[in-house]
Amino acid sequence: NAGVMQNPRHLVRRRGQEARLRCSPMKGHSHVYWYRQLPEEGLKFMVYLQKENIIDESGMPKERFSAEFPKEGPSILRIQQVVRGDSAAYFCASSHDAHLLNTGELFFGEGSRLTVL
Amino acid sequence: AQKVTQAQTEISVVEKEDVTLDCVYETRDTTYYLFWYKQPPSGELVFLIRRNSFDEQNEISGRYSWNFQKSTSSFNFTITASQVVDSAVYFCARGSNNQGGKLIFGQGTELSVKP
Numbered sequence: 001n002a003g004v005m006q007n008p009r010h011l012v013r014r015r016g017q018e019a020r021l022r023c024s025p026m027k028g029h030s031h032v033y034w035y036r037q038l039p040e041e042g043l044k045f046m047v048y049l050q051k052e053n054i055i056d057e058s059g060m061p062k063e064r065f066s067a068e069f070p071k072e073g074p075s076i077l078r079i080q081q082v083v084r085g086d087s088a089a090y091f092c093a094s095s096h097d098a099h100l101l102n103t104g105e106l107f108f109g110e111g112s113r114l115t116v117l
Numbered sequence: 118a119q120k121v122t123q124a125q126t127e128i129s130v131v132e133k134e135d136v137t138l139d140c141v142y143e144t145r146d147t148t149y150y151l152f153w154y155k156q157p158p159s160g161e162l163v164f165l166i167r168r169n170s171f172d173e174q175n176e177i178s179g180r181y182s183w184n185f186q187k188s189t190s191s192f193n194f195t196i197t198a199s200q201v202v203d204s205a206v207y208f209c210a211r212g213s214n215n216q217g218g219k220l221i222f223g224q225g226t227e228l229s230v231k232p
């Protein structure tokens with residue numbers, strides 16, 4: 001039973017390029033969350049998605065960032081025209097249920113580390 | 118904002134010492150849950166514990182123990198007889214029943230255990 005899979009684990013981009021980060025949730029999980037960890041900081045919530053729907057994007061920067069979770073395939077976090085300040089670790093988490101008190105489980109992937117040159 | 122505060126930025130101990138990592142949270146929710154995660158140098162997030170707000174029973178798991186005090190809004194984490202492999206950044210986080218996996222994380226405490 002594979003865990004939350006993220007790829008690539010490491011991504012290097014030059015300023016102005018696009019970055020695409022992928023997240024495959026655990027089997028049977030339909031709720032996906034993206035978090036960003038800037039250097040030497042804690043994780044900050046970005047976006048919460050269910051299949052084909054964005055539920056909460058209150059933590060997403062208004063420009064250049066977008067996320068999707070299509071009916072088939074992984075969730076994708078897309079950063080257009082990257083800048084140096086986008087350099088961070090991006091973590092994906094998944095859960096079976098929206099209400100963690102019912103299931104208690106929120107599983108994180110190993111993260112994707114984006115470096116912008 | 119309803120914050121999670123880990124006042125200790127860095128802690129350094131010698132192997133076999135006991136160490137307590139503090140976590141204080143703010144919330145207006147009556148039902149919520151608290152997490153501790155470990156982030157070793159390799160960078161992944163390792164789940165350690167989840168505690169529901171209605172369960173104040175303290176928990177022990179091997180060398181790890183957690184003290185949940187609702188009256189002081191604290192959820193402290195103690196490692197007994199620390200080992201070098203415990204060296205990592207530890208994060209405390211809070212979630213709410215109506216917000217699924219949208220957690221608020223503390224800034225983290227970097228624990229260094231020296232031989």
